[in-house]
Amino acid sequence: DVKVTQSSRYLVKRTGEKVFLECVQDMDHENMFWYRQDPGLGLRLIYFSYDVKMKEKGDIPEGYSVSREKKERFSLILESASTNQTSMYLCASSAPGARGNTEAFFGQGTRLTVV
Amino acid sequence: GIQVEQSPPDLILQEGANSTLRCNFSDSVNNLQWFHQNPWGQLINLFYIPSGTKQNGRLSATTVATERYSLLYISSSQTTDSGVYFCAVLGQGAQKLVFGQGTRLTINP
Numbered sequence: 001d002v003k004v005t006q007s008s009r010y011l012v013k014r015t016g017e018k019v020f021l022e023c024v025q026d027m028d029h030e031n032m033f034w035y036r037q038d039p040g041l042g043l044r045l046i047y048f049s050y051d052v053k054m055k056e057k058g059d060i061p062e063g064y065s066v067s068r069e070k071k072e073r074f075s076l077i078l079e080s081a082s083t084n085q086t087s088m089y090l091c092a093s094s095a096p097g098a099r100g101n102t103e104a105f106f107g108q109g110t111r112l113t114v115v
Numbered sequence: 116g117i118q119v120e121q122s123p124p125d126l127i128l129q130e131g132a133n134s135t136l137r138c139n140f141s142d143s144v145n146n147l148q149w150f151h152q153n154p155w156g157q158l159i160n161l162f163y164i165p166s167g168t169k170q171n172g173r174l175s176a177t178t179v180a181t182e183r184y185s186l187l188y189i190s191s192s193q194t195t196d197s198g199v200y201f202c203a204v205l206g207q208g209a210q211k212l213v214f215g216q217g218t219r220l221t222i223n224p
Contacts, residue, residue, distance in 0.1 A: 009155070033211065037156075043201070043214040050210065058211065088156055092212075100145030100205050103163040104212055109156035 003027070006091050006107040013114050019078040021110055023091030030096055032074035033104070034058075034066065037088040049074055050096070081114045088112075117142045117206040121215035128192055129223055136187040136218045138202030146205035147178050148212070149187050151198055158201065161187070192222045 007022035025032065033048040035058075045058030047066040055066050063085060067075040074093075078085055088111050094104040118141040128134055138147070149161040162169050162176040164185065169176055173193075178185040189196055199219050203212040 031210070042216050043203075045211050048211060056210070090156075090158065092158075099165075100207070101210060101212075102146070103148065103160065104203075105160060106150075106158040109158075111156065 004091055004093055004105050004107040006089075006110050008110050009108060011110055011112045013078075013081050013112065015082060015114055017078075017081045017114075019081045019112070019114075021076040021078075021089055021091075021112070023074045023076070023093075023107055024072055025074075025093040025105070026072065027093060027095070027105070028071065029093035030071070031094045031101055032068065033092040033094075034064075034074065034076045035090045035092065036060070037090060037109075043090065046076065083114050086112060086114045117144070117204060117209070117213050119202060119204055119213050119215040121200075121202055121218050123218060124216065125219045125221075127221045127223065130192060130194060132192050132222075134189045134192060134220065136189075136200055136202075136220070138185040138187070138204075138215055140183050140185075140202075140204050142183070143207050144180065144183075144204040145207050145209075146212070147185055148203050149176055149185070150201045150203065151196075152201060152217070153198055161200075189220075192220075194222045194224055196220060197222045 034046045049068040065077045091107040094101040150158040166180045199217040202215045
């Protein structure tokens with residue numbers, strides 16, 4: 001059974017804290033993604049990675065960074081958390097295919113509240 | 116970039132009814148997926164269907180790539196089918212999935 005696991009389901013952090021959201025996949029997928037989901041704005045891509053140590057900015061990278069030291073793990077870092085980063089964060093992985101990336105699988109999500 | 120539009124935005128039905136959810140997209144795609152977001156927020160894979168028709172129990176999906184739309188059918192709805200259904204597409208040459216705004220389905224007992 002395919003699995004993408006996010007380290008926390010719920011997280012409460014203070015403004016200004018450095019926050020790490022961890023994501024691990026067991027499918028040997030090359031591609032990994034971080035999205036955030038907000039009411040009325042839908043799902044938006046923050047960053048993605050198509051290989052170890054490689055990263056690409058998505059649509060809303062400001063205020064975030066990422067780390068991919070191992071193929072199975074993709075970390076999202078909030079350097080200095082702010083209240084406007086309160087959101088649902090979703091990690092996904094997929095494999096490259098002949099006609100673009102294949103089926104994507106998502107983790108259970110992390111609801112982050114910054115107070 | 117590619118645009119994805121889902122309709123209707125909200126759908127309220129009685130248990131046992133059938134429903135059809137639609138996803139329109141603005142350009143050719145290499146990949147199309149349907150997801151159900153459960154009450155805890157997780158996106159559950161329903162179908163990976165860039166073209167053609169697939170069925171899984173009471174659910175089926177059809178994608179007509181040449182006409183740029185996909186349909187998700189739910190038959191004999193149950194209260195556990197409630198939630199938000201998302202369509203997501205991968206445009207040609209793209210690396211990221213683009214999501215529609217979702218259809219919120221409510222099944223009343």
